[in-house]
Amino acid sequence: MTATGLSQVTIRLTAIALAAFICLSCAREPPEIRYRFTAMGTLVEVTIYDFPTAAAEKAARDVETLFLKLQDAWDPWADGALAKLNSALAAGDEARPDEDLADLLSRASQISAATGGAFDPAVGQLVKLWGFHDAEALPDAPPPATRIQQVLDAGKPLPQIWDGERGILAGASGTAIDLGAFAKGEAVDRAIMLLRSAGVRDAIVNAGGDLRAIGRHGARPWKIGIREPRKTGILASIEVSGDESVFTSGDYERYFEYKGTRYHHILDPRTGYPTREIVSVTIIGSSAAESDAACTALMVAGLGHWPAVARALGIREVMVVDQDGIIQMSPQMRDRVTMLREEAPAVEIRDIS
Ligand code: ADP
Ligand code: MG
Numbered sequence: 001m002t003a004t005g006l007s008q009v010t011i012r013l014t015a016i017a018l019a020a021f022i023c024l025s026c027a028r029e030p031p032e033i034r035y036r037f038t039a040m041g042t043l044v045e046v047t048i049y050d051f052p053t054a055a056a057e058k059a060a061r062d063v064e065t066l067f068l069k070l071q072d073a074w075d076p077w078a079d080g081a082l083a084k085l086n087s088a089l090a091a092g093d094e095a096r097p098d099e100d101l102a103d104l105l106s107r108a109s110q111i112s113a114a115t116g117g118a119f120d121p122a123v124g125q126l127v128k129l130w131g132f133h134d135a136e137a138l139p140d141a142p143p144p145a146t147r148i149q150q151v152l153d154a155g156k157p158l159p160q161i162w163d164g165e166r167g168i169l170a171g172a173s174g175t176a177i178d179l180g181a182f183a184k185g186e187a188v189d190r191a192i193m194l195l196r197s198a199g200v201r202d203a204i205v206n207a208g209g210d211l212r213a214i215g216r217h218g219a220r221p222w223k224i225g226i227r228e229p230r231k232t233g234i235l236a237s238i239e240v241s242g243d244e245s246v247f248t249s250g251d252y253e254r255y256f257e258y259k260g261t262r263y264h265h266i267l268d269p270r271t272g273y274p275t276r277e278i279v280s281v282t283i284i285g286s287s288a289a290e291s292d293a294a295c296t297a298l299m300v301a302g303l304g305h306w307p308a309v310a311r312a313l314g315i316r317e318v319m320v321v322d323q324d325g326i327i328q329m330s331p332q333m334r335d336r337v338t339m340l341r342e343e344a345p346a347v348e349i350r351d352i353s
Pocket of ligand 1: 118119120121122123127132178179180181182184210248249250253254265266267268269292293295296300
């Protein structure tokens, strides 16, 4: 055998050895797929771990179909089920939602009552007046104070107009329903249900940083990053295993500045203006829908009242960032969270129970 022949054999043997090595490590590392799409005005990412790839990809595509269907049904102003309901309300008619929407409205109405109206999907006209209903564009100035007052005077809170017994919304031509603070969470819950019925055990459905995680990532729990509200980077991380939702609401998601003031998309239904004191709220909860609504409610509740509203909703793990970057959290959250800021942040522990 020539020297060249020998080196060719060596190369071939090395290639076989390498292939064997790669295959062995393939066999040891279960597959993970990540599938991304845009729905409900946000980037949704489905991560499925340790499940046959083709079946995982099919399940993720089914989640996309589900999100797009719910996006149409629950858009307040397009032409789906909720938009039809809002048209009926505007015409002064009694509106009878389908079973699906009726269930959502019942749960939303209960949460609204429990939060003293801080969370109230009956803010539809207010959201529209501000211009935050349009996912494609942001307003450039706040509406006149007189218009805000008119909309507040004409509208009614959801628990006052939702008759769960008869399943109708009534007596509210000045009111429109906007499920923007609830629907994304509900869609995440339904996506998890879909994945489970396809046989998936370990997965995350993440809608723009709001997520529900089930199972684990193999030997380790899922690790969730919480972003800094006022700069780039990660503020903290939380480990999740089993079945939990991690949701954040913040004044940095959709906002504009006008004459030096920030105006954002979470409105205080009592004043008609964007909330002020809290920059972001992160909670750990069980259902994604309830966690979604809870975050919005705590933003509205503000620094003085968030512990009382969390208590009313049975939420124990809460982290709040205020305008000065100071962090408030419950003792239960302190036990779950790893702070990742370089300089140690000022943290105030506040009891909920
Ligand atoms: P994001 O969807 O950006 O995570 P939220 O879950 O807090 O934020 O939802 C904000 C959306 O909810 C707004 O765009 C609006 O449609 C609606 N909304 C605003 N204020 C309230 C409120 N006080 N109660 C219920 N829904 C609200
Ligand atoms: Mg919300």
